[in-house]
Amino acid sequence: MFKNHIKIAWRSLKKQPFFTFLNTFGLAIGMTGALLISLFIYDELSFDKMFADAHRIYRIDADIKFGGAEIDASQTSAPMAGTLQRDFPQVESTVRFRDQGSMLLKKSGTVANTKELRATFVDSTFFDFFGVKLLFGDTKTALTQPNTLVLTKTAAEKHFGVKNAIGQSLILDNTDTYTVTGVIDDLPKNSFLRDHSVFMAMAGLADSREDLWGNTNYYTFIKLIPTAKIEDFQAPLQSILEKYLLPWAQQVFPGLTMESFAASGNYYRYHSMPLTDIHLYSNRQSEMSANSSIQNVYILSFIALFLIVLASVNFMNLSTAHSLKRAKEVGIRKTLGSKKLDLVSQFLTESGLISFISLLLALVLTLLVLPLFNDLSGKSISLPYESPFFWLILLVATILLGLFSGSYPAFFMSRFMPVKTLKGGEQKYAGGVSIRNALVIFQFAISVFLIIATLVVYQQLDFIQGKDLGYTKDQIVLIDDTFAAGNQVDTFKEEVVKLGKVQSATLSSFLPTPSARSNTSFFKEGSREQENAIQMEIWSVDEDYIPTLDMELVAGRNFDDRFGTDSAAVIINEAALPVLGIGANEVLGTRISQDIESEEAEYYTVIGVVRNFHYESLREHIGALCLLMRRSTGNMAVKLSAGDFPKTIVNIKTIWEELAPGQPFNYRFMDDSFNTVYETERQLGKIFMVFSVLSILIACLGLFGLAAFNAQKRTKEIGIRKVLGASIEQITFRLTTDFVKMVSVAILISLPLGWFAMNKWLQDFSYRIQIAWWVLALAGFLALTIAVLTVSYQSIKAAIVNPVKSLRTE
Amino acid sequence: MLLQLKNIFKWVNSGGQRIFLLKDINLSMAEGEFISIMGPSGSGKxxxxxxxGMLDTFDEGEYHFLNESVHALKEKHRSNLYKEYIGFVFQSYHLLDDLTVYENLEMPLLYKKLKGPVRKAMVGDMLDRFGIVGKKDLFPAQLSGGQQQLVGVARALIAKPKLILADEPTGNLNSQQGEEIMKLFKKLNEEDGVTIIQVTHSEKNAAYGSRIISLLDGRKIAD
Known part of the structure; x- marks a missing residue:
């Protein structure tokens, strides 16, 4: 019987190629989208689960409010790990990272450096803690001695073969010499250590052993013993505050108590963040690597579900619409002795067959678009061919999809009564009209929603692009790691500025793009109580910084070399004013100091106030910061004049190579690094765009099929109307209005939903657009236009048929 | 007695009026009979x-078929009854267009859940008996009207029903094809003892039957 079902299903599909095409193509598109998204989500959910005992590992975070700044830190203090290990029996082991960012490496005795993106100090417990195996070297001793390091395979291969790496000497950032004591495999792409390639022994870092509770710059991971529960650990964890942090703070603020700290509106709380949740749930300052968010996973899951449901709805719609054609068959089969169940299973076989054909098509489509998708999502996903689990899920999902899509048409059609269908031509048994309409409305509602989402995301991105940032990012080239030129840096800067086509250049520690920075406490002269502390970022700059970046001073003056006293001068931003509690003009001359304990505090005099400029993403508010004129050789920003940029950059590179032979020349345009900050939004925008196009495509396929069917069903009516004198336009209008009504209802449903959801999304931005009425109008208009175009082809086709012909065929 | 109808009424309500489709029909039929039902359009044939055929219900009266009281049966039992004992032949053949002649004949046997070899034998037998072995792999669209109806009759017979119901079996055929089908019916009735009820417009075709019933406006006016 089953074989028979398959055979019949195959033939009936072959017999209606157009209908079969619409169905399979629609389903295949939906499946492709859902498959891609599922692979993406699977990858997102797999983060950090490969580490040994991952479910027992937690990172200690802290929520701090102090000195006008709120900090959600992903790091804690150096002594934290040791203290937890010592005081808490439920802590099995700990490991700390002290991240160093990028580093330049060269083999001892050579000149040329290579850049490693992420290097970190790490405790020697690293290997056992995460279950990381050494390819070469001994886990017991690898990171126990100062000035030893472990490299990943890829990093090691840049300097020497993996096999003879052990014992080799490397020079880091042109200063420190390290001995390689181990090589590990490259770390998994779906782990928080994916970019790290250099691990240096913590033993060489003096402040890792000091009791500095006030600094938060160590990523601290703990592993609980198997029987311990993390819930039982949260409360005891807070005892650290009173026992260790408070005594340390009292050295700076004598008489400080937990109560007085809280009374001034401040707080300090520890948290433990499960390792496997970090990627999707943690969004703290200075995360070890860029995280994603569970919100994106939800959004994408919904989109995947939508796509599948859309495609499946299409299938139901087209199948029930075609039931008229199959009604006779149902009647015959019933008189020949078929039971209802036989018919149901026959129709389900048919839908199952369609979903299998669609699956094949979807796999081909997936392979074709996977490179594009990887580009879009920034991942390197591939189809897991070799996993039987993958195929099993695919198989089960396809069968379920077939059953789901086929169920409504199958039960609907198998209910036909033979007497009525066999009389032939009974229009009313095309049935299920209201359900079909509801399905079309549903499809278009989703499409309109996605159009709105796309428009809003792009508008917000556009807003970000065009926003006055408080500085000019155009025509600025950033040159990284200029410290590698050693004491030639200043010569380098001078030579570059002498080039034609270069307006100015500045050396600084930070540029107004997101970076790992920290706050420092300041005090106004004469008020050294903790409640008067001011948290500010310190940026070391030179006198060319403000002019090169085209920043504006709202009061005071810029640094000037000629004033010998400017080494003790500070320029603050506007955001620091309310924290200091003074106006822009009165602030000039105010003296501030860092929270040093000695009475002979070193004071800085405020000489200028710079207009607020955005240095973090527009999601964040602008915090207080101060610029100090201090020598810093971290990176150089060069303002170019309009003209041939590549040529100028070649010229700069030539100078670099003369002054810093063998050192890598890394440059980027500031616009580009600005744009990478909004990569998530850009990706989201692209994803919304792609999937709104897909959903519209699917909805239109369905509508097209439905319109074709509708026109066919009304052939006789059209013929009669034409004989009675209706014009082609009138008929076309008549056939189209039904669909226009449905799409209009869909628009009415999705406009408020889209408006609401996207407003919610915009809340994430401190600086955001208002959703304009025309965005909603445009979304509705687009959907309506597309629907009318889709339907009118069929309507016009039906309307121009000669009535003699249409009436004769009846 | 194969079947017996007693005081059968069937009506529809239209515009507040009751319109009778069948009015007080009484009919008994023994196995082996060949009845022709005649009457003008709309007479209720x-x-x-x-x-x-139990494809339609009635509003009043009693219907006994092979000792079963059809009027008292539930829909499901009724359909099981006709699926078991009745074969249908239609004016427009109603062959399944997607299936070959062979597969069309096999269809009722599939629904009876007969085993493959049994089906093969029965279909082969029927093809042979109707002289359409050469056509077994053709699709309905490749056959003439007469040939299609031949397949239709063969399909009605294949499951060995007690009764064949034919609704204007020659209505779509030319006179020569029609005559062949009628001759086939007569032969089946006389030689194989198949019980047949046919509906027809034509006096000539009606004459093939052993008994003629005439209807007018839902009433039986002659038997």
Whole structure:
């Protein structure tokens, strides 16, 4: 019987190629989208689960409010790990990272450096803690001695073969010499250590052993013993505050108590963040690597579900619409002795067959678009061919999809009564009209929603692009790691500025793009109580910084070399004013100091106030910061004049190579690094765009099929109307209005939903657009236009048929 | 006695009025009979045939088929009954267009859940008997009207029903094809003892039957 079902299903599909095409193509598109998204989500959910005992590992975070700044830190203090290990029996082991960012490496005795993106100090417990195996070297001793390091395979291969790496000497950032004591495999792409390639022994870092509770710059991971529960650990964890942090703070603020700290509106709380949740749930300052968010996973899951449901709805719609054609068959089969169940299973076989054909098509489509998708999502996903689990899920999902899509048409059609269908031509048994309409409305509602989402995301991105940032990012080239030129840096800067086509250049520690920075406490002269502390970022700059970046001073003056006293001068931003509690003009001359304990505090005099400029993403508010004129050789920003940029950059590179032979020349345009900050939004925008196009495509396929069917069903009516004198336009209008009504209802449903959801999304931005009425109008208009175009082809086709012909065929 | 209809009424309500499709029909039929039902358009011929075939219901009266009281049966039992004992032949053949002649014949046997070899034998037998072995792999669209109806009759017979119901079996055929089908019916009735009820417009075709029933406006006016 089953074989028979398959055979019949195959033939009936072959017999209606157009209908079969619409169905399979629609389903295949939906499946492709859902498959891609599922692979993406699977990858997102797999983060950090490969580490040994991952479910027992937690990172200690802290929520701090102090000195006008709120900090959600992903790091804690150096002594934290040791203290937890010592005081808490439920802590099995700990490991700390002290991240160093990028580093330049060269083999001892050579000149040329290579850049490693992420290097970190790490405790020697690293290997056992995460279950990381050494390819070469001994886990017991690898990171126990100062000035030893472990490299990943890829990093090691840049300097020497993996096999003879052990014992080799490397020079880091042109200063420190390290001995390689181990090589590990490259770390998994779906782990928080994916970019790290250099691990240096913590033993060489003096402040890792000091009791500095006030600094938060160590990523601290703990592993609980198997029987311990993390819930039982949260409360005891807070005892650290009173026992260790408070005594340390009292050295700076004598008489400080937990109560007085809280009374001034401040707080300090520890948290433990499960390792496997970090990627999707943690969004703290200075995360070890860029995280994603569970919100994106939800959004994408919904989109995947939508796509599948859309495609499946299409299938139901087209199948029930075609039931008229199959009604006779149902009647015959019933008189020949078929039971209802036989018919149901026959129709389900048919839908199952369609979903299998669609699956094949979807796999081909997936392979074709996977490179594009990887580009879009920034991942390197591939189809897991070799996993039987993958195929099993695919198989089960396809069968379920077939059953789901086929169920409504199958039960609907198998209910036909033979007497009525066999009389032939009974229009009313095309049935299920209201359900079909509801399905079309549903499809278009989703499409309109996605159009709105796309428009809003792009508008917000556009807003970000065009926003006055408080500085000019155009025509600025950033040159990284200029410290590698050693004491030639200043010569380098001078030579570059002498080039034609270069307006100015500045050396600084930070540029107004997101970076790992920290706050420092300041005090106004004469008020050294903790409640008067001011948290500010310190940026070391030179006198060319403000002019090169085209920043504006709202009061005071810029640094000037000629004033010998400017080494003790500070320029603050506007955001620091309310924290200091003074106006822009009165602030000039105010003296501030860092929270040093000695009475002979070193004071800085405020000489200028710079207009607020955005240095973090527009999601964040602008915090207080101060610029100090201090020598810093971290990176150089060069303002170019309009003209041939590549040529100028070649010229700069030539100078670099003369002054810093063998050192890598890394440059980027500031616009580009600005744009990478909004990569998530850009990706989201692209994803919304792609999937709104897909959903519209699917909805239109369905509508097209439905319109074709509708026109066919009304052939006789059209013929009669034409004989009675209706014009082609009138008929076309008549056939189209039904669909226009449905799409209009869909628009009415999705406009408020889209408006609401996207407003919610915009809340994430401190600086955001208002959703304009025309965005909603445009979304509705687009959907309506597309629907009318889709339907009118069929309507016009039906309307121009000669009535003699249409009436004769009846 | 194969079947017996007692005081069968069937009506529809239209515009507040009750319109009778069948009015007080009484009919008994023994196995081996060949009845022709005649009457003008709208006289209730097809309705009566559908009621006998249990494809349609009636509003009043009693219907006994092979000792079963059809009027008292639930829909499901009724359909099981006709699936078991009745074969249908239609004016427009109603062959399944997607299936070959062979597969069309096999269809009722599939629904009876007969085993493959049994089906093969029965279909082969039927093809042979109707002289259409050469056509077994053709699709309905490749056959003439007469040939299609031949397949239709063969399909009605293949499951060995007690009764064949034919609704204007020659209505779509030319006179020569029609005559062949009627001759086939007569032969089946006389030689194989198949019980047949046919609905027809034509006096000539009606004459092939052993008994003629005439209807007018839902009433039986002659037997």
């Amino acid at each position: 097809s309705t009566l045939l559908n009621v006998i």
